[in-house]
Amino acid sequence: MFQSYEEALNWIHSRLRLGVKPGLKRMEWMMDKLDHPEKKIPTIHIGGTNGKGSTVTYLRSILQASGLKVGTFTSPYFEHFNERISINGHSISEEDLVKITNVIKPLSDELEQTELGSPTEFEVITAMSFYYFAEVAPVDLAIYEVGLGGRFDSTNIITPQISIITSIGLDHINILGNSYEQIAFEKAGIIKPGIPILTAVKQPEAFNVIREKAAQMDAAIHRLGEHFFIDHHVSLENGERFSLQTSKSYLENLEIRMLGQHQTENAALAVEAAILLAASYKIAEEDIRQGLKKAYWPGRFEIVSSSPLIVLDGAHNEEGIETLVVELKRRFPGRKKRLIFAALGDKKVDNMIKKLDSVSQMITFVSFDFPRAANAEELYQFSSLAHKRAESDWQKAISEELRALESNEMLIITGSLYFLSEVKPYINTFI
Known part of the structure; x- marks a missing residue:
């Protein structure tokens, strides 16, 4: 017992x-x-x-x-x-x-x-x-x-x-x-x-x-x-x-x-x-x-901070990413967008990352502590964006992105819901 x-x-x-x-x-x-x-x-x-x-x-x-x-x-x-x-x-x-x-x-x-x-x-x-x-x-x-x-x-x-x-x-x-x-x-x-x-x-x-x-x-x-x-x-x-x-x-x-x-x-x-x-x-x-x-459900195009502007979205498949991209373009057309993305290794991420490239000025690919989490370097290879990087330490990536964020920019943290469940308590220490 x-x-x-x-x-x-x-x-x-x-x-x-x-x-x-x-x-x-x-x-x-x-x-x-x-x-x-x-x-x-x-x-x-x-x-x-x-x-x-x-x-x-x-x-x-x-x-x-x-x-x-x-x-x-x-x-x-x-x-x-x-x-x-x-x-x-x-x-x-x-x-x-x-x-x-x-x-x-x-x-x-x-x-x-x-x-x-x-x-x-x-x-x-x-x-x-x-x-x-x-x-x-x-x-x-x-x-x-x-x-x-x-x-x-x-x-x-x-x-x-x-x-x-x-x-x-x-x-x-x-x-x-x-x-x-x-x-x-x-x-x-x-x-x-x-x-x-x-x-x-x-x-x-x-x-x-x-x-x-x-x-x-x-x-x-x-x-x-x-x-x-x-x-x-x-x-x-x-x-x-x-x-x-x-x-x-x-x-x-x-x-x-x-x-x-x-x-x-x-x-x-x-x-x-x-x-x-x-x-x-x-x-x-x-x-x-x-x-x-x-009604409230966390991690669904959730604005967790307005200054600086930070959005969490559990877009973990191609359709979810497409919806996220549409909303970003519709709601924040004038904002420059910096993204942090993590995914599970069993996901087909090539088209997901291609869609994220279309709306981003900078993407940081990260991994996280989960049995099926994809490697940051593997995700990095799928992006054709000029400004991109891979960072194995997602906490370091977030703190660095927040420090680099300018007034006309926003930070979007997206991908696996398992990842976002770890991110949100960490983000709350900054805001």
Whole structure:
């Protein structure tokens, strides 16, 4: 039995050595042993390449504004591991994490002796979340973010009230496939019989896969731009304003604090979900407005300092980088841009770096302490920018860039969310 938080966390992280093991049988085995906590709580399931975390946050904030107790399961964490399992935006306590780890550890040991083998870190954490939300701190509803893909993801043992696929991008191609159709097929695996599916997927070839799967499952489909619409979008200094024609009503002048046109799409998905959920829960228009306005998710085009101007953005794939570049050009056309970039070694970074080159005056490539982190020198080789450098010590790179920053310049720190989770506390010591 674990006596301390550190012991429990070390055991959980030790399971990273098992890597990714697709399939649902280990999860189903553990759920059976726990008397199926996943069936005791209403759920929402959110998958997609980009925008999952933001969409989770918008929807949680709306539901919380309506008076509901809302659990969220997200990944990766940004500053503290406990963020992954939260209720109404508050992370699980260290005491409760130890308690539920002591419930799951014996099951993991028993499962290891079967033909199914040891559960992975993600499977263990997912099982912990179900037990926590159902038995330890019961919630009215839990929102589950898919970890990887969808079809074989550990979270895909639920039958949710609504499924959401935010977007499709060419990420994790070594596991999910190297075409939009293949990746869409994996993401569409979360579509369940008769359960509405909401999506903001744009690529026709990807959407066709989702539409076909929805038809097979007799699942009503709600597509942004086809069944509900954004209009009158205006960027504000500290957010975005837009109106939304939902499937049932027209909502004028909705406001969000997170920056970027793409965030209006994530918010629109959350609002459409809330409109559908209003048939079962008391969700008023004012709850939607207040929930959107209060929603906050770190590391998504986040301005952490205005003087000097510093932006953190977890753009960790090609589509995310493209969105970042568009927003930088749109919001800060007159600013010179210095960038610091880090990535995981299993990412296809050539096009990502090419896009960053197009908007940068100077790029510093760094590495960080993570098993899959790319080497700074390797990233450096992909850039054709005249002013570039590689620095193995990311803290040194940041402090040097901040000292060099002039009044007409801005610093953008981007790439892996794992990297940004280390960066933000360090940046806070400067501002």
